[in-house]
Amino acid sequence: MNPVTRMKEAADFYSELESSLAGSTEAQRKAWATLLVEQNGDLKQLSGLLRCDRKTATRFLWMLSGVGIMNPGKLYEALPFLLEYVEAINPAYLTSFANYWLIAGVPPQNEGKAIDLSFEWLISAETNVTIKSRAAFVLLKLTRKYPELKNELRFCLEDQMDKYSKDFKKRAVKNLKDLEE
Structure with missing residues (x-):
């Protein structure tokens, strides 16, 4: 797949998450997490979802746990960036890292x-x-x-x-x- 197509698909996926996470079910979040793992999606590119409304951001944090359960290494590699990002934008979300560190190290x-x-x-x-x-x-x-x-x-x-x-x-x-x- 060429880089332009890949970027468009990533933007479409981000938009889907941005509009759907707040009302999502556990099954939907698991499906998205599976897609991220299978397609080797970049968790850092989705970090902007943490700037959305609290419900969207919280469900994104839950989805990250799902990614970690399926592929701890994928979550692990994003943790340094995510920790710094979360600390800068909303320290209230830091408690999610207790779970991430337990899952991925x-x-x-x-x-x-x-x-x-x-x-x-x-x-x-x-x-x-x-x-x-x-x-x-x-x-x-x-x-x-x-x-x-x-x-x-x-x-x-x-x-x-x-x-x-x-x-x-x-x-x-x-x-x-x-x-x-």
Whole structure:
């Protein structure tokens, strides 16, 4: 396919997402994510969708998770750009990265930011339990590379585990056991 045709198709796909994401179903987002993976679509070219209304942007973030589940490497390669972009345009969307890092891993250039954000989410009373749990798992994975984080993670988990649901406590206890290994 020639470059002009490819650019037109990319523009058409972007327009379709821009007009349809807000009212999309999970099945539609999965189909679009599949298309992105199969056609080797550039996730960076779609990042402008994060500037759309909140509903469109949120569904785009969900679709990115779908891409990552199907092809973690595809999401992984876009994460450094997406992190910088999201931080610049709407930091409220940063919590999605707890899921992305869990799915695809943390790129080396984002490790410092991932550690800072994950600890911030883990100890914040404003963060929901799902994000806290994902942040804890991301940090647990990072302790393999940075064992010096173990004590801080242990302290945070012990501090937080009785403040939330029984399920969160169960996950925190499991994470604490995993820290001992």
